[in-house]
Amino acid sequence: MIEHLMDVFTYPPIQRAAIACVLCGASCSLLSVFVVLMKMPLIGVSMSHAAFAGAVLGMLIGVNPFLSGFVMCLAAAGALGPLSDRTDLAPENVLGILFSFLMGIAFLGMGILTRTKAGVLNLMWGSLLTLSGCDVTILAVVTGVLVLFVIVFFKEIHAVLFNRRLARASGVPERMIYYALLFLTGAVVSANLATVGGLLIFALLVQPGATALQLTYNMKHFFLISAASGIGACASGLVISYIFDLPSGASVVLMATVIFAMAYIFSPKRRMAKLKKRNGAP
């Protein structure tokens, strides 16, 4: 079995799929820390619908749907921060409004579109085995920028995730960090559309962070556990999908859920909280 798997990995499309899978796991799970700690789970699904709407518009005006999807995703990310800051609306409400607005645009475009809709639908479901070298390169660049951003601005990110207002009061450029995180979310989502697709990114943007939340109080470990669980889910999901001939995206998401369930069951934080409750601590 292992020999057979090794043989399969000699084919370039499979190699590209494997690399893309690891990059997808790493990028989504790093962002997942931000999504979970800022309590913005809707952001993934909103961004993927922005890409979807962009792709439909692209097809309508004759532009590459992946390019127009990418641009729309970045535009939505760029609009989210100022919209929630200037209008006194909670970011999750802005996300809800943005999500439904973009979905409306996407379906309106789908209704007008007379050509085949397969290109657009690919963005929703992804297709690991048809990835081009260019797709993987874009994903690698976006993941690299994200990793660099987390390393360079780690202390600022920690302060902003803890409390935006206090971070601002302490002289941290919180708006720059927050907007950059939103922008990177847009970039990661759109770069990953071709791999796992818009619908499944939602799961990868939430589950690795939720897994880490069960296991540690240390922010550095939090990022590492989140990345490890995201990459683990992607790699194991891909192998399982090959062995049992299952859809790869669904296998990845199910593996992420299994990893989260294990972390929840064996969570030392939950056990500590239970013990404290039993001992009557405040």
Add this chain to the structure above:
Amino acid sequence: MNEQLITLDGITVRKTGTVLLDSVSLTVARGELVGVIGPNGAGKTTLLNVIAGFERFEGVLSLFGQRETHRRSRETRLRVGYVPQSFPVDPAFPILAWEAVMTGAIGRTGLFRSPGRHRRQEAMALMETMRLSHLAARPLGQLSGGERQKVSLARAIIQRPDILLMDEPTANLDIAVQKEVLDLIDEIHRKEGLTVLFVTHDFTMLPSAMGRAVLLCQGRMLFDGDIDKALSGETLTRLFRYPLETFRRKGRRFISYD
């Protein structure tokens, strides 16, 4: 004459058609501990938010002799510390008490620089001085309200500000913890010589160093002067529009009403 650190001239804040602050003027000199007192909705927090740079406003605000808007330079932000009303923290959030204190020093450290071991030692030393060292390694979300508020105070102090803005720092705390926090504020004010603006609606529990109070009602300034005059039955009756009397016993202020 003492240097004026905060000057507000005709500050007005409007939001969605409502006037939250109506032409408020105020000056605060270096080293003063001023109470901002008023009923709910009086505009106390809005006033603090204007000075902290969280709120857009009309009128003139000067800090350290420089005219400011709600947009601030990093240098000005560093000189104004802020202690919020107790705020909720997810019990699972990955931050320990000493790390929460350290977040106050991140602005000072600056971008592209590591806080290093000396900043951690500084945080630990400060926590030791504030009798918080036993909490240092505990997750912030698992501390009690009072403990979290003391950590919040330490977070603001490590920023080494000239002005400290405190928004109801003793709200929702039991009396014993309120007293501990107030004593800590008195101690910090005395040792660091900070200029403090202390917002509260509870005028029975105030830092003993508070010599002056500003009374706000419906966005307007009703009184600015000596704390004893501010908290006289006559002034409070005007403030709350309800007949009130105050008396002191063993240094504490009590209120009586029908």
